Amino acid sequence: xxxxxxxxxxxxxxxxxxxxxxxxxxxxxxxxxxxxxxxxxxxxxxxxxxxxxxxxxxxxxxxxxxxxxxxxxxxxxxxxxxxxxxxxxxxxxxxxxxxxxxxxxxxxxxxxxxxxxxxxxxxxxxxxxxxxxxxxxxxxxxxxxxxxxxxxxxxxxxxxxxxxxxxxxxxxxxxxxxxxxxxxxxxxxxxxxxxxxxxxxxxxxxxxxxxxxxxxxxxxxxxxxxxxxxxxxxxxxxxxxxxxxxxxxxxxxxxxxxxxxxxxxxxxxxxxxxxxxxxxxxxxxxxxxxxxxxxxxxxxxxxxxxxxxxxxxxxxxxxxxxxxxxxxxx
Amino acid sequence: xxxxxxxxxxxxxxxxxxxxxxxxxxxxxxxxxxxxxxxxxxxxxxxxxxxxxxxxxxxxxxxxxxxxxxxxxxxxxxxxxxxxxxxxxxxxxxxxxxxxxxxxxxxxxxxxxxxxxxxxxxxxxxxxxxxxxxxxxxxxxxxxxxxxxxxxxxxxxxxxxxxxxxxxxxxxxxxxxxxxxxxxxxxxxxxxxxxxxxxxxxxxxxxxxxxxxxxxxxxxxxxxxxxxxxxxxxxxxxxxxxxxxxxxxxxxxxxxxxxxxxxxxxxxxxxxxxxxxxxxxxxxxxxxxxxxxxxxxxxxxxxxxxxxxxxxxxxxxxxxxxxxxxxxxxxxxxxxxxxxxxxxxxxxxxxxxxxxxxxxxxxxxxxxxxxxxxxxxxxxxxxxxxxxxxxxxxxxxxxxxxxxxxxxxxxxxxxxxxxxxxxxxxxxxxxxxxxxxxxxxxxxxxxxxxxxxxxxxxxxxxxxxxxxxxxxxxxxxxxxxxxxxxxxxxxxxxxxxxxxxxxxxxxxxxxxxxxxxxxxxxxxxxxxxxxxxxxxxxxxxxxxxxxxxxxxxxxxxxxxxxxxxxxxxxxxxxxxxxxxxxxxxxxxxxxxxxxxxxxxxxxxxxxxxxxxxxxxxxxxxxxxxxxxxxxxxxx
Numbered sequence: 010x011x012x013x014x015x016x017x018x019x020x021x022x023x024x025x026x027x028x029x030x031x032x033x034x035x036x037x038x039x040x041x042x043x044x045x046x047x048x049x050x051x052x053x054x055x056x057x058x059x060x061x062x063x064x065x066x067x068x069x070x071x072x073x074x075x076x077x078x079x080x081x082x083x084x085x086x087x088x089x090x091x092x093x094x095x096x097x098x099x100x101x102x103x104x105x106x107x108x109x110x111x112x113x114x115x116x117x118x119x120x121x122x123x124x125x126x127x128x129x130x131x132x133x134x135x136x137x138x139x140x141x142x143x144x145x146x147x148x149x150x151x152x153x154x155x156x157x158x159x160x161x162x163x164x165x166x167x168x169x170x171x172x173x174x175x176x177x178x179x180x181x182x183x184x185x186x187x188x189x190x191x192x193x194x195x196x197x198x199x200x201x202x203x204x205x206x207x208x209x210x211x212x213x214x215x216x217x218x219x220x221x222x223x224x225x226x227x228x229x230x231x232x233x234x235x236x237x238x239x240x241x242x243x244x245x246x247x248x249x250x251x252x253x254x255x256x257x258x259x260x261x262x263x264x265x266x267x268x269x270x271x272x273x274x275x276x277x278x279x280x281x282x283x284x285x286x287x288x289x290x291x292x293x294x295x296x297x298x299x300x301x302x303x304x305x306x307x308x309x310x311x312x313x314x315x316x317x318x319x320x321x322x323x324x325x326x327x328x329x330x331x332x333x334x335x336x337x338x339x
Numbered sequence: 340x341x342x343x344x345x346x347x348x349x350x351x352x353x354x355x356x357x358x359x360x361x362x363x364x365x366x367x368x369x370x371x372x373x374x375x376x377x378x379x380x381x382x383x384x385x386x387x388x389x390x391x392x393x394x395x396x397x398x399x400x401x402x403x404x405x406x407x408x409x410x411x412x413x414x415x416x417x418x419x420x421x422x423x424x425x426x427x428x429x430x431x432x433x434x435x436x437x438x439x440x441x442x443x444x445x446x447x448x449x450x451x452x453x454x455x456x457x458x459x460x461x462x463x464x465x466x467x468x469x470x471x472x473x474x475x476x477x478x479x480x481x482x483x484x485x486x487x488x489x490x491x492x493x494x495x496x497x498x499x500x501x502x503x504x505x506x507x508x509x510x511x512x513x514x515x516x517x518x519x520x521x522x523x524x525x526x527x528x529x530x531x532x533x534x535x536x537x538x539x540x541x542x543x544x545x546x547x548x549x550x551x552x553x554x555x556x557x558x559x560x561x562x563x564x565x566x567x568x569x570x571x572x573x574x575x576x577x578x579x580x581x582x583x584x585x586x587x588x589x590x591x592x593x594x595x596x597x598x599x600x601x602x603x604x605x606x607x608x609x610x611x612x613x614x615x616x617x618x619x620x621x622x623x624x625x626x627x628x629x630x631x632x633x634x635x636x637x638x639x640x641x642x643x644x645x646x647x648x649x650x651x652x653x654x655x656x657x658x659x660x661x662x663x664x665x666x667x668x669x670x671x672x673x674x675x676x677x678x679x680x681x682x683x684x685x686x687x688x689x690x691x692x693x694x695x696x697x698x699x700x701x702x703x704x705x706x707x708x709x710x711x712x713x714x715x716x717x718x719x720x721x722x723x724x725x726x727x728x729x730x731x732x733x734x735x736x737x738x739x740x741x742x743x744x745x746x747x748x749x750x751x752x753x754x755x756x757x758x759x760x761x762x763x764x765x766x767x768x769x770x771x772x773x774x775x776x777x778x779x780x781x782x783x784x785x786x787x788x789x790x791x792x793x794x795x796x797x798x799x800x801x802x803x804x805x806x807x808x809x810x811x812x813x814x815x816x817x818x819x820x821x822x823x824x825x826x827x828x829x830x831x832x833x834x835x836x837x838x839x840x841x842x843x844x845x846x847x848x849x850x851x852x853x854x855x856x857x858x859x860x861x862x863x864x865x866x867x868x869x870x871x872x873x874x875x876x877x878x879x880x881x882x883x884x885x886x887x888x889x890x891x892x893x894x895x896x897x898x899x900x901x902x903x904x905x906x907x908x909x910x911x912x913x914x915x916x917x918x919x920x921x922x923x924x925x926x927x928x929x930x931x932x933x934x935x936x937x938x939x940x941x942x943x944x945x946x947x948x949x950x951x952x953x954x955x956x957x958x959x960x961x962x963x964x965x966x967x968x969x970x971x972x973x974x
Contacts, residue, residue, distance in 0.1 A: 030786035030798060032717045043713045047784075050714060054704035061671065061700050068679035069693065077680050078616075086619060086680060090672045097668045101661045101707070108711035109654050115713055116650055132489075171484040172580060174645055174720065178786045182716020185646045187581065188483055189574020192647045205798075209645075209720040209788045211477050213484055214404045217791035294795075314403050 030205040032178045036225065037197045039115050039181040046111040053100060115182070118161030118195045125163040128154075130173030130186040130208070133215035133316060134279055134292040139235060148238040149267075151279030152221045152292045154206070157231040158198050166192045174210035177223050183209045198225035205293065214315030220293025241270030242282045242338050253334025256327045261319070268338065278318065285339040291316075303332050345885040346856040350442065353909045361451070361909040364855060365444035368454050369433030370751065375454075376426035379461055383417035384818060386410045386468075388811055391775075395808035397796035407792035408475035409494075413468045415478030416498065419594065420505040421461045423736060424547070427601040428512040430743060431540040433751065435516055437846035437853060438537050440525030440862045440869075442890050443906050445518035446511075448913045448948060453511035455917030460504025463925060467497045474498035477790065479591070480561065482572035482583045487565045496565055496928040502558040503924055506551045513547035516540055521895045525845065526880060527864035528898040531625075534844045534869075535611075535618065538625050539604025542632040543597050549636065550593035557586030567931050581646060588639035596635040598732060600628060602739035603670060606692050609739070609746050610674055612842040613689040614681020617868060620673035627666035627673075634663045644715045653712045660710030667703055671696060687761030691742030694769045695734060702730025705780065720790075723783025729776045741768070741821065748828065749835030753851045756828040764820040771813025778803040778810075843868035861891055864898070912948035919944055 028034035035041040076082060127138040139148040156162050166175055168186040176183035180196045198204070208219035226234070245251040257263070258272055265278035273281075284290075287297050291313055295301040304311075307328065309318040323331065340348075353361050362368065389410055393402040402410065436444050444450055467473040474494045476485040485495040520541045524533070533541075560571040561583065570576035572583050611618045618624065640648065640656040674696065683689060705727040709715050718724060748756045782803045787794060794800055838847040848870050849858050860879035866872030880900075883889050888906035893899060919940040926933025 028799075032784045032786065040717075043717050046711065047708070047714050047717070050708040050711060054707060058701055058704055061675075062697065064675050065678070065693070065696055068675045069683060071679065073682055082680060083619070086676045090620060090623075090669070090676050093672045094665070094669050098665055101664055104707060104711065105658050105661050108657055108713060111711075111713045112650065112654065112657075115716075171489050172481055176788070178717060182713065183645045183719060184716075187646065189580065190647070194647075205786075207786070207788055211481070211484070211720075211790040213476075213489065214408065216788075217404065217793050315405065 028179075029203060030178050030207065034179055036200040036202055036204060037180040038199065039197065040179055042111055042114055043182060046107065049107060050104065053104065057097070057100065118163070118197070123161040123163045123195065124157070125165065126154075128164050128166040128175055128186070130166070130168040130170075130175070130212075132170050132213055133208070133219040133313070135206075135208075135219070135221040136279065137221075139238075146239050148235055149280045149282075150238060151287075152289065153287050154221060154223045155231055155234050156196070156198055156223065156225050157228040158201050158225050160228075161195045161197045163193065163195050166194065171212050172210050173208045173212050173219070175206065176209040177204050177206035179204045180223065185210055198223070201225050201227060203288070207293070215292075215313050218292060218294045218313050220289075222288050222293060224288075237286070237339075238283055242268045244270075245334060245337065247333075249330050250334045250337050252327075253330035253332070256323070256331050257334060260321065260323075262321075265318070281335065281338060283338055285336045299332055299336060302335060303328060306331060306335075342885055343854075343859055346859065347854070349886055349888060350855040352855055357911060358909065360455075360914040361911045363443075363447040363451050363907065363909040363913070365432050365436050365447065365450060366751075366853060366855075366857075368447075368450050369429050371454055372425055372429030372432055372457070375458055375461065376422050376429055379417050379421040379465075380426070381818070381822075382465060382468075383414050383422060384815075386414040386417075388815060390414065391808040391811040393792065394794070394804050396805065397794050397798075397801055399793055402792065404792045405475065406471070408477075408790075409468065409471070409473040411790060412474045412477050412498070413464060416474065416501060417461075417464060418732075419478060419598075420501060421457075421464065423598040423732070424505070424509055424594070425457055426740065427540075427543060427598060427736070428509060428516070428547075430601060430605070430740075430747075431516050431543070432512060434747065434846055435519055435537055435540055436523065437750075437849065437857055438534050438844050439520060439523060439528060440845045440858060440864065441519060441523035442857050442861070443888070444515050445523055446515045448907050448910065449511050450515055451909075452913035452917050452920075453508040453515075455914050456504055456511075456920055457508035459917065459921035460501050460508070460924075463497065463504070463921075464501050467494070472497075474501075479587055480558075480583075481587075482561060482564070482580045483574075485561060486572055487568075493928055496562060499558040499562040499565075500924045500928050502554055504921070506555045507920070509547050510551055513544035513551075516544040517548070520544075522892050523890060524893050524898045525862050525864045525869075526891070526893055526898055526900050528869075528893075530896055530898075531622070532864055532867045532869075532898075534604075535607035535621070535624055535628075536601070536604035536844070539600045539602075539607075539628055542628045543600045546593050546597045546600070546632050546635060550590045550597065553586050554590035554594075557583050557590070560586075562927070566927070581643075584643055584646065585639070588642045589636070591642065592639040593635045595728070595732065596631055599735045600631060602695075602736040602743075603628065605739040605743040605746070606674060606695060608842075608844065609688045609692050609742050610677050610681070611868075612746070612840045613684045613686060613692075614677055615684070615841065616677065616681040617843075618673070619676040619680060620669075621867065623669055624673055627669045630666040631663060634659060634666070638663060638710075641710055641715065644712050645719050650712075657710050657712050661707060664703060664707055664710075671700060671703075686745075687756070687758055687765060688742040688746040690762060690765040691738050691745065694765060695738040695742070698730055698734025698738060698769075698772065702727055702734050706731060718783050720788055721783035722779040722787045722789060725789055726776050726779035726783065729772075729779070733772060733776070738768075744821075744825070746840070747846075748825070749839050750846055750851050750853070752829050752832075753835055754828050754832030755835050755839060756824050756832060760820060760824045764817060764824060767813055767820060768817035771810050771817050774810030775807050775814055776810070778806045782807075838870065843871045845869045848873075910948065912944050916941055916944035916948055 033044050035044045129136040135152050137150045137154045141147055166186045168188045173186040174183045180198055184192055184194045202225055204223040206221045206223055208216055245254050263273040265275050267274050267276060267280040269282040290297050290302055290305055306321055308320045309316055310320060393399050393407060432444060474497050476490055476495055480495060480498050483489055520537055563569040564571055570578040572578045572580050607618050637659040638656055641660045644653055745756050745761055782800055785799055787800050835851045837850055845862055860881055863878040880891055888908060889903055890906055891900055892902050892904050894901050923933055923937030926937050
C-alpha cells in the first residue's frame with residue numbers, strides 16, 4: 010500500500026509535467042494493458058508486503074508466555090506457516106495466469122490495417138524507413154517516427170552495429186534490436202501526441218543520448234507528412250542558402266549524410282533531406298533550433314562526447330550559410 | 340610436551356615474508372579473503388558514490404561518458420566478482436571448518452592458491468581503473484559491443500580475464516568447501532544435524548561448481564573472438580550474439596543466489612542465537628535452500644525477455660521465476676515463526692536481520708513483478724531493475740553479512756564490537772539504503788533507463804535522482820561507522836570469551852580467536868545444536884597422531900569416522916603457481932602465445948607443489964600407527 014501510494018504520487022507528478030516517457034501514462038492498447046497488469050501486481054504484492062511486515066512486527070513485539078516452548082505452540086506455528094505457504098502459492102499461480110493472459114494480447118496486433126516500417130538502430134541514433142511499392146517513394150526519417158493513431162504499426166527492427174532496444178513506454182514494452190536478426194513487433198497509439206522513446210540496452214558511449222520522438226497523429230495529417238517527406242530536398246531560394254548548399258556539398262558533410270535531390274548520398278549518418286522539419290537534433294538530445302544546430306555542426310563532441318561526427322571548423326559566414334540552408338530543408 | 344603444545348608445533352603458522360606467502364590454514368586465508376573482499380567493496384562503493392554525484396542533477400558534467408561507463412562497469416564487476424562471491428566464500432573458508440569441528444579446510448594449499456589468484460585478478464581490475472583503461476562495456480559485456488569491432492583496445496579483454504581469475508579462485512574454494520562439509524565433519528554430525536549456515540555454504544558451493552563454467556566459457560569465447568579471430572558471436576560468420584547472453588545468464592542468475600544463499604545461512608545462525616531457541620522448521624529451511632539451488636538454474640531467460648524469444652518459452656521462465664518465490668517465502672515464514680516463538684535479544688546482529696527481512700521481502704516482491712513478461716518488457720533495463728536488485732543484494736546479502744560481521748567478529752578477533760555504535764550504524768544504513776534505492780523504483784517507472792551517464796532536465800527525474808544521491812551520502816556515513824567500529828573494537832573492544840552470545844554451533848566451542856589447530860580434541864556432536872546439547876562429559880576424538888597434520892575423515896551421510904588423512908603443511912609453491920597463473924592470464928590478454936608458453940612454469944610449480952613426501956616429514960621420524968577413537972572426556 011505504501012508502495013502504491015508512493016507510486017500514485019509519482020505517476021501523478023509525472024503525468025503533470027513530463028509524462029511522455031512513462032510506463033503509467035499509456036497512450037496505446039499494449040501499454041494500457043501492461044499498466045493495468047502493473048497496478049494489479051502492485052496491489053497484490055503491496056498487500057502481501059504489508060501482511061508480512063505486520064506478522065514480523067507482531068512476532069517481535071508480542072509478550073512472551075511460558076507456553077511458547079510447548080509442543081502445541083510448535084504445532085500451531087507449523088499450521089500457520091503451512092497456510093501462509095499455500096496462500097502464497099495460490100497468489101503466485103494467480104499472478105502467473107494473469108501475466109500469461111496479458112502477454113497473449115501483446116504479441117499480435119489488435120486489428121487489420123497495419124502499416125509496416127523498418128526501425129534500424131545505429132550507434133547512437135535511430136533510422137525509420139517507410140517502404141512503398143515504388144522505391145522512389147521510400148521515406149527515411151531519422152530519430153523521428155510518425156505514426157497514424159488507431160491502427161497497428163508493424164515494425165521490422167534491426168541493428169547495424171551493436172544491440173539496441175526500442176522502447177516507447179507510453180506505447181509498448183521494449184524490444185531488442187539484435188545484429189543479424191530481424192525482429193518483428195507492433196505498436197499502436199490511440200491518443201494523438203508526441204511521445205519520447207529511448208534506447209534501453211547499453212550500446213556504448215552515448216547510450217544515454219540515443220532517444221527518438223514518436224509523433225502520433227490522425228491519419229490525414231500522417232498522410233500529409235509522408236507526402237511531404239517523399240519530396241526531394243528544397244532548392245535554395247536565396248544567395249545565403251545557395252552558399253550553404255555549396256559549403257555542405259564541398260565539405261566533409263557529404264561523406265556521411267544524404268540530402269535527396271543533391272549529390273550528397275552517403276548513408277553513414279542520418280539523412281538530412283528534411284532536417285528542418287524535425288523537432289529535435291542529435292537523436293532527441295537537443296531541440297531543433299538554429300543555435301543548437303550551429304553548436305552541433307561546429308563541435309558535436311562537446312554535446313555528445315564520443316559520437317561519430319567530427320568537429321567542423323567553419324568560418325562564421327559559412328556556418329551561418331549552412332545553418333540557413335539546413336533549416337530551409339523542411 | 341602437552342598435547343596442546345604438540346598441536347601448536349604441528350599446525351604452526353609460518354612466519355616472515357615467505358611464511359606469509361606459504362601459509363596454508365583456513366583461518367589466515369579466510370581473514371585475508373575477508374579483508375581483501377571488503378577492500379574491493381569499499382573501492383566499488385566509492386565508484387557508486389561518484390555515479391550518484393554525477394546523477395544528482397541533470398546534464399551534469401562531473402563525469403563524461405567514457406569515465407562513467409568505466410565506473411559503472413567496474414562497480415558492477417567488482418561488486419559481483421570481487422566482493423560478493425569471495426566474501427561469502429571467505430565466511431565459509433573461515434567458519435565452515437570450525438562449525439563442522441575440523442582442524443583445517445580440505446585442500447588447504449589449493450585454498451592459498453585461490454586467494455592469490457583472486458588477489459592478482461582484483462589488483463589487475465583496480466589498476467585498469469586507476470589507469471583509466473578499465474572495461475567500459477558493463478559487467479555483462481554483451482557482444483557485439485564488447486567484441487573486436489566495437490571495443491578496440493584491451494578494455495573488454497581485461498574484463499574477460501578478470502572473469503577467468505575470479506572463477507578459477509571461486510571454483511577452487513567451492514570444491515574445498517564441498518569436500519570439507521562432506522568428509523571432515525565431526526563424528527555424530529549427521530546430515531540432519533549440519534548447521535544451517537553450513538548447509539547454505541554447501542548449496543552455494545554446488546551452485547558455483549555448476550554455474551561458473553558457463554561464464555568462463557562465455558568470456559573465453561569472447562577473448563578468442565577478440566584475440567585470435569574466432570567468430571563465436573559474429574552473426575556475419577554464423578555466430579550468434581545471443582549465445583553470449585545465454586552463457587552469461589546461465590551463470591548470472593544462479594550468481595545472485597550464490598551471493599544470497601550464504602546470507603540466508605547467516606540469518607538462520609543469528610536468529611537461533613538471538614532468540615536462544617532452536618530455529619523453527621529446520622527441515623523446511625534446508626529443503627528451501629536446496630530447492631532454491633536447483634530452481635535458480637531455471638530462470639536465466641528472464642534477463643532476456645526483450646530479445647524476442649518465442650512466447651511459450653518465455654512463459655515457462657515466468658513460471659520458473661515465480662516458483663522460486665515459494666522457497667524464499669517458506670524461509671521468511673519460518674524465520675518470523677522463530678522470532679515469534681523465541682526470546683529476541685535486540686542486539687546489533689539481530690537488528691540487521693530484521694532490516695534484512697524488511698528490505699528483502701520488498702525486493703523479492705518486486706522480483707515477482709519482474710517475472711511477468713509483459714510488465715518486465717516495460718521495466719527491464721530501467722532503474723526499477725536497479726532498485727530491485729539492490730534491494731535483494733544489499734538487503735538480501737549485505738545486511739545479513741554486516742549482521743554476520745557483528746556476530747562473528749568476537750570469534751575471529753577475540754573482541755566484541757561496540758553494540759551502541761552498532762545500533763546507530765544499523766539505523767543509518769537502513770535509512771540510507773531505503774532513501775537511496777526506493778526512489779529508483781519510481782525513476783524506472785517514469786521511464787529512466789539504466790546505464791545512462793546523464794539525463795535531460797525536463798523528464799521529471801530530477802527529484803528522485805537527487806533524493807537517491809542524498810541517500811547515498813547516508814550510506815557513506817554508515818560505511819564509515821562500520822569501519823570505525825571494526826577498527827576501534829579490534830584495538831580496544833571488550834574481550835569476548837569463548838561464547839559471548841551463548842550460541843549453539845561448534846565454532847563457539849573453542850577459544851576466540853581459535854588456536855591454530857581449532858580444537859584440542861575434535862568434538863563429537865550429539866545433537867543439532869552441538870553446544871546447547873553437549874552433555875557434561877562430552878565425548879571427543881582422541882588417539883590420533885598429533886605430530887603430523889592428521890585429520891579424521893567421516894562418512895557423508897552419518898558423520899561416522901571412516902578413515903584418516905594427513906593434511907599438507909605450508910609451502911611456497913601454491914603462491915608461485917598463482918603468480919605464474921596470473922602472468923599467463925594477463926599475458927593472454929595481449930598474445931595467444933601466453934597460453935602454451937605460460938603453462939610451462941605453472942606445470943613446474945604444480946609438480947613441486949605436489950611433490951610427494953613421507954608422512955609427518957615436518958616433525959621428524961613417523962611414530963607408530965595409531966587409531967583415533969571416540970571417548971568420553973570432560974573438555
